[in-house]
Amino acid sequence: MDITQKQEILISTALSYFERGKNIQYDQRCMDRSLFLTPRRRKLLPPEAATGQNTQYFDCSSFVGAVYYEAFGYELPHDLTWHMVDYVTPRVYYHEFTHSKEEHDIVKKQILDVLKSGDVITYDRGVGSGHTLIYMGDHKYIHCTTNGRADSYDYQNCKSREYEAGLFVDLLENKLLTEKGVFSEKIRRVSIARPLLEVGEPTKRTLARVGECDGLYVEVLTNPVGFENAKHGDEIEFCLKVTEKKGNSKKSIAKIEVPDFANVIGENKCQIEILPNSTTTITFKVTVEDKNVALLKDVKMYLGEFEVFVPMVLLGKTLSNEQRDILTNQLEKVKTFDLQTVSNIYENAGIKVETSETKVLQNLFYLHDSPTGDVLARRTQNPVLDGAVYSLFGGTGVITPEMIRYPFIRTNRVIKRDFLVGDIIVISNDACGKESFSAVYLGDKIVGKTKFGGEYEVLEGNRIDEFIDSLLGKFCFVVLRPSFKE
Structure with a gap:
């Protein structure tokens, strides 16, 4: 495949993320960037992972990394901007500024002469700060930014802040090489890298997306959603939703594959007709009988040859109405509140709960040392044993270590819908659980x-x-779901 075709595929992949709109938000904390523990701490997910049920978070450099990884399976060596400016091997331009008017004129001409579609432009503001973009061609750029704020959560006012349009403010045109961009006096260095010189062939999924699925907006939704439990033996719905956006009609085969411990109700594939500028929905139903299985993962769904991202589903018991009544009535009557008191009440409902918040945190987290102080990382999870909800943990002192993959990654977003009646929220102000x-x-x-x-x-x-x-602004929090251990 020649370089022109690779450029087209890369930009098409970047625009696939752009099309997810508000389902992708900007958040530097998804990278744990202040801790400097490793250069890469986040699983690089495809655009289709961002749905109305499953918001995804990137910062500027993790977006660039995700685009290259999704398009070609190629991992950029760095995904923090002040490292990317030193990305030497495929670099085609580098400059350190003195910020004279004459210098700006020269650099502007040099950069415009050098730039090719797919290039990665990075500039360094110093003190571990910078920005990076993908050049699309024709003086256009695509990037992730929110004009100054660091994350999708307002820690001062304890509330989420997400843009209706998502993290992509616009496709920049002729705005980069200005006094508000690269030529700002805060900018120390600028670099242009050409990773397309190093990438291999496109991934199978990318070829299917730009081929038979061109013009299709595809996502998989589940019922139950998010962190809700599906009971063992109950029907779990996986809904394939396909929206055609280019005015073409298509026919394709929708198919689902499940692991050995699960069963598909009815046929596992069917032919669908996709009409122009319309949405087509196909639902597959799955059951899991094995009560030792706490997570329905590794479900695969295809639209033709295109493998669509499928979210995982929690499995486990939920509280009966009788148990809910016992808990509600007794918890509303307590005069003093601690986990020992809560444990006694749960025991009356036939459920065992740890009696100490500190012990809960020690059981669920490792203590790490870092250049910025003590931080926590989640231990290997087993909800049947530890009674905690997959991924529903986090806080300012919780990191995602290198090579840890979903579902062990902490959450970047917590909403009321994530909770079930009886969930216990354990919070700490420090790494040792003393507060x-x-x-x-x-x-x-x-x-x-x-x-x-x-x-x-x-x-x-x-x-x-x-x-x-306010939970995301705490040092550490975790959600226990004692019904897992009933």
Whole structure:
């Protein structure tokens, strides 16, 4: 495949992310960038992983890395901008600024003469800060930015902040080489790399996306969604949703493949007709009987030869109405609140719960040393044994170590929909769990403590959302679902 074809495939892949709109948001914290533990800490997911049920988060450099990885299976050596500016091997241009007017005129001409579609432009602001973009050609660039803010969560006001349009503010035109861009006095260095000189052939999924699936917006939705439990033996729905955007009609085969412990109800494939400018939906139903299986993963779904990203589904018991009533009635009557008290109440409902917040955190997390202090990382997860919800953990002191892949990656977003009645939220202000406290989600209210040393509270209405929003701003939090261990 020649370089021109590779350029077209790369830009098409970048635009596939762009088309996901608000389902992709900007967040530097997805990279744990302040900890400097490893250059790559995030699984590089395809565009189709971003759905209305599953928001994805990138910063500028992780987006560039994801595009190259998705298009060619090629991993950029760096995904932090101040490292990418030193990306020497495929570099075709480099300059250190003195910021004179004459220099800017010369550099602008040099850069415009050098740039080719697919090039990675990086500039360094110093003090571990910079920005990186992909050049599309015709003086256009595609990048991830939110004009100054670092993440999708407002830690000062304890609330989410996500753009309706997603993380792609615009496709830049003629804005890069200005005093607000590369020629800002804050910029120390600029570099242009050409990774397309090093990549191999496109991945099979990419060839299918730009081939038979050209013009199609494809996603898989599940029921139950997010962190809800599916009961063993119940039907789990995997919905393949295909929207045609270029005014063409197509026919294709939709197919699902499941692991040995799962069963497909009915046929596992069917022919579908995709009409111009319309949405076609196909639903497959799956069951899992084995009660030792806590996570339905490795489900594969295809549209023709195109393998679509499929989210995982939690499996496990949920509280009975009787158990919910016992918990709600007794938790609302307590005068003092700690995990020992909660444990006694759960025991009355026939469920065993750890009696100490500190012990919970020690069981679920490793303690790490880092240049910025002590941080935590999640231990290998087994919800049947530890009673905690996959991936529903995080905080400012929680990292995702190198080579850890979903579902062990921490969450970047917490919403009310993620919780089930009876979930216990354990929070700590420090790495050792010395300043820890907890609360219980009861559906229409949350009861417990909202700060270390605080009094017992009952949260209702907007206060529930405010508290859930505040979890990402804590040092550490984890969600226990004791019904897993019933």
